[in-house]
Amino acid sequence: MEGTGSPDAQASRLIPYWFDAAKSFNNKKAVLLHIDAHSDMDYPELVDEFPIGHFPHSNNEMKTLMQANDEFIQSAIITNLIQTVYIIYPYWTFNTSYAYTSSLGITTINNTKQICMCLNINTTDNNTDNDVDNIDDEEEDHCKTRNQDNPLNDFILSSNQCPKTWLYHYIELNSLTASNILRYSNYWSLNKLLNLNLINHSKPMTLDHQGNQPNPPPPPPPPDHHHRDDYLPLILDIDEDFFGVHLVTHNLLKSGLNINFIHTMNSIISLIFCPIHYINEIHIDQIYRWLIEHIYMNIHLRNNYKSIIDHNQLMMILKKTNKTLQITDIFCHNYTLYLIKLNELFINNTITYHQIDVLKYVGVCFTNSLITYQYIPEIHLCLGHNLPNQSLVDEFLPISNDLLKLAIHFTQILLTIPYQPNIVTIARSSRDGYTPRWLQYDIELMILNILKKVFHLTEKNIIYTNHLAGDKYYGWYHRFT
Template identity: 25%
Template structure:
């Protein structure tokens, strides 16, 4: 009996020793794995600031208003802006690669989903290769009627087209895109800590319910930030939300964000992308690729610069812009084009009359003779009345006085120099966003001087004006990237001009677009089917060529 007790005691001791040893080993291994993970995190952290977005200053200023009236939003009923050109996917050669050129980046949405309907793209799981000077990874805003986390119907695509920097997350929420590879240019190096990093964005919904108020919904995104897993939303949807002034978002507890979609995001320097695109284990043969190119990949400039260089003060620019916005309110692409033509015609006649008076050598030329007896105010007041009565140009109110507007306009132009008038002609007039952009009754496109979203004093992005040498070098590099992609399953190509928002340098626009199209044509051996969107700013030739100033 004694011997049996001793054996039991020894067994217990051995068991305790083994358990203790096992726990010690688990602790050591756990600490080692944590150390490795921490080391990786140091080099591959996901910082929201890296996701440099193209935030229209008008959109940015409306975010705060939106948070206050979010539950009262009523979307305007309008025809869906989807694949209006029924020939956009017709082709004689079934092996051709569809290339669609749009103006603002979110205008790619109808083409992506039309490709799904026509069987060119699968409904889900696609990889987006995004060659751009900006990530465009901002979150969309939840609006009543939004098709949340499901494949949208044609009529609902407009909800995904809120601005030029939210279309990627909006597409990912539908399941269309699972992986984003953002190729960024060398000139954007200051916004990146390393030449490559990969992370995930967990996309979801946050909803709060109150007894006295209806439930509120908003999109949320969770991502790893330093050593924390942080969830964010753009609306102050809960008392538990904490606002970040620097980044303009609210952090919320992780438990509040119901995750519904995981998006893989990879950010890669253009030089490194050249070597990565050649790796068969990086992009699998089975991956279906949407190739998306923004022409601001070549550079990002201030569209307002010609006006400032002409010594036209910012205060004068703002006053003229406000005057025009208060009286001209185009609601269609045609209205916008004709409004620009009307204003540029006034400038052209005013400039010619001024030049004829100033330079005696011009007095007897045909142009001077044509404009000598033109009464600017009378002529353009009558012209505006004709345009409005024929619904060619739309004024903001039926009570608007054409004479008062024309008088104010002519009076202001009289204070500008010839060079300043020329700069206004060159810059032109447009809506700050496309008529295709999702609108609510409190958010209509503002028409005015086509000066873009950023100024030297107020910019959300890095400005970079390329040299001609740099344009040539980047064109060669882009061609190298495209040739590497020909070994993969590229299903669709979209190209965004980004001229309206003032990102792509307008003085180099024709050269940049020609280089992009030449690169695509050579890389895919001429087997491309090119389609220009019907509502391109300035039409197919582009904005700079619409009028010869």
């Protein structure tokens, strides 16, 4: 395998690995197979030094591609890395299939240049598949861009407002039927879009909208483990939230804490902890757990409503956590004032020990990966980016049967890949609050075991990136077990 399996907390941080693998692409654009509960197809910002139309030539240009967690695929298209995108959703969030020939361009809205997208370019007139809905059959392009006033809704454009600069195939599939379409579709199969006339294991066939086959073919052979120079490059990208999504704030709400308390505590936490450089967030989380435990003990067991946390006590817990740390390394300038406010917040809301326990398990962490573009380190409750009733993200808490079903779908999808990908990347989606944290280690272990089996990999092929949330191998949930 030319690339590596690289678990990372957030998907956009894997972009440098993609471009490193692209050194072997021989100037060919890649096909991306993206397995995820969300599309990750948002628009990147056209910031200074963004590499428009070319691979990044410097570290600064590379950094501009690592913006918000769901913008990295469009960045890869604009930099001429990718020509085809397959998005494969789990059955629980998406139950149909669509195929487009799409384009990205640059438009100007209110004197600001920004990325725009057009769907429905008519290049598939001869496509006779009925396994996917081809939006290309309509007359007009559907063009849109980010609505800066309301980011959850696109700003609709006319086709002449969005130049078709970067063309790409875009296919959305669901896990129930994805493997059949990837293998047998006359127009959208992997073999077709990878231009593999030499690899044709089975006769193409037409499927219905449910992916049913009148005569199932014999089992396919495993992927070819030798990558030929005449093959198109292939990137396999896996997000662990394919196997389930949990909105972490629900844990706090179910414990009886209200949303106003959560917002207030978040604000106070960000004014207590101000790391001036990279510090392992595990250390900050340990201090946070000690603080809220100490405040609770003062209030409920000593009947003392005053915070008695002083400088010496903080130094003691700092040295237990990491002997090299100083108060000025972690705490804000006026942290004592906000420790008092945290104490008052707990008193006014009559916090129970069960709620303290839930707050400890949620913990505090950086709101983004440390290498996110222009990110200033900020510590908050580790809730992720989506609050209940303020998110378009669906929650799905899998039981064992769901995990088994998704594992089967995942394996079937991998077995449609005709040769080893140039690189396989994995995103934990833990810091952004998607993958159920109590299942994250098991989900990751399952993914890695399937990858090893299908592509004949070993532990030596797996690289864990820096700055992962929680334990390097076990994740955030098991960080103190």
